[in-house]
Amino acid sequence: MVTSKGGQQFSDKHFIEQVFNTSIYNKCVIFILNMETVADPKVDTRTAEQIAIDEWLPVTSSRNAKWWYSAFHNVTAMVGAGVLSLPYALSELGWGFGITVLIMSWVITLYTLWQMVEMHEMVPGKRFDRYHELGQHAFGERLGLFIVVPQQLVVEVGTCIVYMVTGGKSLQKFQQSVCPNCKPMRTTYFILIFSSVHFVLAHLPNFNSISIVSLAAAVMSLSYSIIAWAAALNRGATGDVDYGFKSNTPSGQMFGMFTALGEVAFAYAGHNVVLEIQATIPSTPEKPSKGPMWLGCVVAYIVVAICYFPVAIIGYYIFGNSVDDNILITLNHPRWLIAMANMFVVVHVIGGYQIYSMPVYDMIETFLVKSRKYKPSSILRFTVRTSFVASTTFIAITFPFFGGLLGFFGGFALAPTSYYLPCIIWLLVRKPARWSITWCINWICILIGVLLMILAPIGGLRSIIKSVGSYKFYS
Incomplete structure (x- = not known):
């Protein structure tokens, strides 16, 4: 009872x-x-409203990509404006130190890229589809946002601005190559012409919808890199090539070295979109996305090495310290080949702009729809994306300083997000034993990245200030 x-x-x-x-x-x-x-990670616990929003947002709306999507998306994200400045970076760093920096950057960023691919699904049943989501898991909901989002936005918006400048100047160089006797046009007009393409392409909904553009961009990046070093090799070195530093003063050499470090860092920017790219690959407990994603990353990094090292070494060997911050500007003959290379650059940076702008669209649209409760609509998407393209166009027209922008953005934001932030997150979530090999490698990467973050923006900012002093605006 x-x-x-x-x-x-x-x-x-x-x-x-x-x-x-x-x-x-x-x-x-x-x-x-x-x-x-x-x-059970196979069971979807989201509400119907959450599913509808995720299917509308750019990063999570499509998950049927293959490993080769990862390959050419990463090539498009990585090989870009940065490769054109590598001979100039070597001229500021010198043979020994310059090649050491190139190799170390390739190795370190490949390692940190592997870390991010591994951490994409470190929690069973959950995918960190965005860089800031991984940061929130490591640092906490609010602190993760404050640490990751500003840096990622600086990288992605900064890269889009640099690509606006690169695209406009490459179009200008193309016009000068095919019609040397034509009346010169202002750089401003070429940037506006280049930006007009993005006012159309910006409205493609997600990563998979820009796959054709990205594939064409990846092919173009490999093509113009080969043209750059092949044309330089065909020209041959003259007897009076100077391999000394560009500046004759110690302070000038120091600041030039700082800028060059940022330019090298800018060449390895793919980490800022790697989780968003991996989010497009299907994943199951039996076949996680990290397998095809890592295969694509390895292929991409092989292509990166094929592009970067010959351009940097041959370009510096042929021109010495007289090379421009964009090697295609230094090359003038044969005109038809240089014109072709510059048009390849235009096609590539069109794809690169789309790759880097897509996560920005995703951040803005996520905030408006989830936090501000706006209804997902074509009008909202049109407004957000058109405004972004217009803003980056305006800034590019105002500050078209290629080398200085590379150095500043490369050190200020690319060094943290590509060189050491993945290592910090790895140490927090994986907790390797102190003084173990993994622990030591991560701390070495962190120290190198912090040095880049401190030194490179100083040189880049000084270069921009010098350019502003000598530049005729809207020229």
């Missing part, structure tokens, strides 16, 4: 029946079912 608080007595059988009829039992069943659902 069981006695209740009110003194009423029940038989054991009657008591069990009463318990089974209470809401407590129902709540227990619901709790157990929810626990089973959480434990």
Whole structure:
């Protein structure tokens, strides 16, 4: 017999029946079912509204990409404006130190790229589809946003601005190559022509929708890199090539070296979109996305090495310290080949702009839809993306300083997000033993990245200030 608080007595059988009829039992069943659902990553626990929003947002709307999507997206993201400045970076760093920096950057960023691919699904049943989501997991909800989002935005918006400048100047160089006797046009007009393409392409909804553009961009990056070093090699070195530093003063050499470090860092920018690219690849517990993603990254880094090292070494060998901050500007002959290379650059930076702008669109649209409760619509998307393209166009027209922008953005934001932030997150979430090989490697990468972050922006900012002093605006 069981006695209740009110003194009423029940038989054991009657008591069990009463318990089974209470809401407590129902709540227990619901709790157990929810626990089973959480434990099973195959069960989608999102509401219908959340699913609809995720299917509308650029990063999570499509998950049917293959490993080769990862390959050419990463090539498009990595090989870009940065490769054109590598001979100039070597001229500021010198042979020994310059090649050492190039090799170390390739190795370090490949390692940190592997870390990010591995951490994409470190929590069973959850995918960190965006860089800031990984940061939130490591640092906390609010602190993760404050640490990652500003740096990622600086990288992505800065890269889009640099690509606006690169595209405009490459179009200008193309016009000068095919029609040397034509009346010169202002750089401003060429940037506006280049930006007009993006006012159309910006409205492609997600990463997979820009796959053709990205593939064409990846092919173009390999093509103009080969043209750059092949044309330089065909020209041959003259007898008076000077391999000394560009500046004759110690301070000038120091600041030039700082700028060059930022230019090298800018050449390895793919980490800022790697999680967003991986988010487009399907994943199951049996076949996680990290397999095809890493295969694509390895292929991409082989292409990066094929592009970067010949351009940097041959370009510096042929021109010495007389090379411009964009090697295609230094090359003038044969005109038809240089014109072709510059047009390849235009096609590539069109794809590169789309790769780097897509996560920005995703951030803005996510904020407006999830936080501000705007309804997902084509009008909202049109407004956001058109405004972004217009803003980057305006800034590019105002500050078209290629080398200085590379150095500043390369050190200020690319060094943290590509060189050491993945290592910090790895140490926090994986917790390797102190003084183990992994622990030491991560701390070495962190120290190198911090040095880049401190030194490179100083040189880049000085270069921009010098350019502003000598530049005729809207020329």
